[in-house]
Amino acid sequence: MTGALKVFLLLLQGSLCLEWKITMPRRIDGLTGSCVKVPCTFDIDSQFDGDLDHTCKALWISTVGPIVFDSSLTGNQPSGNILQGNLTGNLQNKECTTIFYNMPPSHSDNYFFRIQCDNRLKANYPTGVLITTQNSLDQPTITPSTLEVEEGALVTLNCTAVAPCPILPPDLTWTPRIGDIEEKHESESRVSVMNFTSSYLHNGQNISCTALYKPQAGNTDLRFEKFMTLHVLYPPKNTSVSYSATAKEGSLVNLTCNGNANPAVYTWYKVNGGQVTDVGSGKRFSTTVSEVDRQFYCKVSNRYGTQNSSITQIDVQFPPKETTIIIQPKGPLLEGSSVSLLCKSRANPPVTNYTWYKGDEEEKEAGSSLVLNHVKPSSSGDYYCAAKNEHGDQHSTLIRLDIQYLPKNTSVSVDPSGPVQDGSSVTLTCTSIANPAAVNFTWFRAAGREEKVMGSERDLTFNVTKLSEDQYYCEALNVHGPGTSERVSFDVTFPPEILSSSRCIKISSMIRCSCYSQGNPPPSLVWKLAGEPVNHSAAIPIREESLGNVGMKSIITLYDLDEDTLSLVCLSINSLGFDSFAFNMSLSKGLHSLSIGIGFVMGALGMLLVCVLLLLIYYRKGKVIFSSDKGKAETCNPIVTNAINSSEVDVVYANQAFLEMKEVDGEEPLHCVVDSAKLQEITGLDSETAEYAEIQSI
Incomplete structure (x- = not known):
């Protein structure tokens, strides 16, 4: 044990006795690097x-x-102390308060006070102070x-921080x-007081008090902070x-x-x-929204x-709904309109894309509108x-555009089609x-x-007649107007007919016979002489020509025939049948002189009548029909006769002297044909008297 320690113990022991x-x-x-104030007072024996x-x-x-500090070594001799400091108390007043400067880091030790005078007063105190x-x-x-006040109350907050170093x-x-x-300012602490009037804005606000310590030179500032939350009722x-x-x-x-409230109850x-329904409570509320359930408010x-x-209206987003098409203008759509x-x-969000479909x-056209200009039936x-939109798509229901128009492509169909036989139905x-369909x-x-x-129904039924040139057409009518068909005619078929205008003319020793026939299909004409078919040759020339669509004419010329020559027959043939006409090429024998005379007189009168008519026509119209073939006899008017199948006609011989008188300067003779079919039978002639079918002026 060192001597110093022995001295200390002896002194301590002596002091305890007093x-x-x-x-x-x-x-x-x-704080490290800061000062420490040790407040101290002592008592001594009186x-x-x-x-x-x-x-x-x-x-x-x-x-x-x-000894870490000696108050007598301050001032000019501070280096003699282990701890620098200053005695701030007055020993004569029994005050021993001391401040130690710039405390070392992480320091912890007990310190004891000793009073020492230059006299008999010297004492150690056993109670020490732990300085850390x-x-x-x-x-x-x-x-x-904690603080909970009503809005508008006066509030005082005190912040207290220890001050171990009174000088800092x-x-x-x-x-x-x-x-x-x-x-x-207090001896061992420092206090800051804040006064304010409470407001609802202060509710829930965090308030902090910060103590900033600034140690002596060479040490870092230290900051310590305390928080509290204000609670204001309002x-x-x-x-x-x-x-x-967006939902x-x-x-x-x-x-x-x-809602700003304290406390707060939420509904x-x-x-x-107009209906309001209580749906929940609490500050937060979760619900499934729809286009209908989207308006809410809280209390x-x-x-x-x-x-x-x-009232808050939630922006509820949804794909297209109730997609429909509006047609403008309304009503029937007529072809050519828009x-x-x-x-x-x-x-x-609103629709971003429209697509149009037909079927x-x-x-091709896009957008909310589809415009059809000049519509057609194909429209x-x-x-x-x-x-x-971004959430989906929807198709509208189908709408049908019905483009109406007046009747078109109006046509007539024939049943039976093709050629129709005479008299058939x-x-x-x-x-x-048409749209709408034709009704009339x-x-x-x-x-x-x-x-x-001829009729007012869709169908028209009748019997056809041969040689008719009538044409038929129909008109179809709806609310928008009529449509007219093309005209139709009929190809009426019938078996051949040899016309009564068929005749023979004898000029000198030549006989020229003409056979007129009609039929559909057009007939073929065949000549038979003495029962044998005759073909065209130089000796017996035959010439044919068409007379319109259904007629044929065949002319045969015969030379130097015997009086006993058999009859000449004209045959007319087509696919439906045939007809024949027989010409008697011989003079009838045994004719009575009276009959011949009467016939001659009647023929002369008929010729005179015809010539008068011709003169009247000539002076009125200035027209005369001349023959185009020399030596050929033609009629100036159609001959109307009623011929029958397989009939016989006598050859009428012209008077040779009369013929020679008319042939002047090589001109073709003017001739006429008188239809004697309309003449009544001559009274007084017996049955053997032949009726003259024709009278020729040559």
Whole structure:
């Protein structure tokens, strides 16, 4: 044991025998690099009171024994102390308060006080103080530690921070500063007081008090902070509703009631038209939204009041609905007019794409409108549109465009088709394309420039007549107008007929016979002489020519025939049958002279009558029909006779002298034919008298 320690123990033992007492903290926490103040007072035995004089000094001794501070070594001799410091107390007043500067880091030791004077007063005190240093201190304290006040109340907050170094007290700061600040300095602490009037804006606000310590040179500032939350009671204010985001129909949406109230009770309501329904409670409410269920509001209430938010309409998005087509103009669509189709649909967001379809084919035109200009029957059909947005698409129902038009392509069909036999029944059917369908039909028969209505049904049935040139057509009528067909005629077939105009002319020794026939198909003419077919040759020339579409004429010339030559027969043949006409080539014998005379007289009278008629026509019209073939006899008017099949006609011989008289200067003779078929039988002639079929003037 060292000598110093022995001295200390002896002194300590001596002091314990006396009535000595010291007052100071048992523990002092300080900051590294800062100062530490040790508040200290002491008592001595009263018999030593006179020894407390100016020679006394304060000594501080650590646990291990060395003197770390001697108050007499301050000023000019500070280096003699282990701990630099300053005795701030007055020993004569029994005050031993001491400040130690720039405490070392992580320091912890017990220190004991000793009073030592230059007289008999020398004493150690057994009660020491534990001094520690570190880089942290306790947080400041805020009083009151909790706060709940009504709006408008006056509030006082105190922030207290320890001040182990009185010469370097901490700086106290309120954040946020919401009121007036007052600073208070105490021996071992520092106090900041903030006064303010409470507002609903303060509710839930965090208030902090910060203590900033600034150690001595060469050390880092240290900051310590204390928080508290303000609770202000107030009625509801600024109540509103917010929701997470734009919602798709059928999805779940989170709603938040943003009412400012303390305390707050939340109630949720759904609005549907004029009906309001309580649907939930709590600050947050979750619900499935639709186009109908999308209007909500909340109510905030407490004992101080009640407030409702405005009605919030959620932006519920959905794919196109109720997609329909509107037609403009309405009513029947006439060919050649224009029509506009408008595609309408409800969607959120609005429709971004429209597509038009006719049947299964997509139309080229896009957009909400489809305009059809100058519509045609081919424009008829089923149309629909498709509306699309980012959430889906929908097709409209089909609408049918019915393009109406007056009858067109009106035509007549014939049953039976093709050639029709004379006298048979035919049915004509009027066919037309029209919309609406034709409801009225009218049949017309055209004969030259004359037209006659024949019927008013779709079908017309009648019997055809040969050689008729009548034409038929129909008119179909609907509400928009008529349509007229082309005219039709008939190819009427009938078996051959040899006309009564067939005749023979004898000129000198030459006989020229003409056979006129009609039939459809056009007939073929065959000559038979004495029962044998005769073909064209130089000796017996035969010439044929067509007479229109159904007639044929064949002329045969015979030379130097015997009087006993048998009859000449003309045969007319087609696919439907045949007809024959026999010419008697011999003179009838045994004719009575009276009959011949009467016949001659009647022939002369007929010729005279015809010549008079010709002269009248000549002077009125200035026209005379001349023959084109020399030596050939032609008629100036059609001969109307009623010929019968297999009939015989006597050859009428012209008077040779009369013929020679008319042939002047090589001119062809003017001739006429008188139809004697209309003449009555001559009275007084017996049965053997032949009737003259023709009288020729040559």
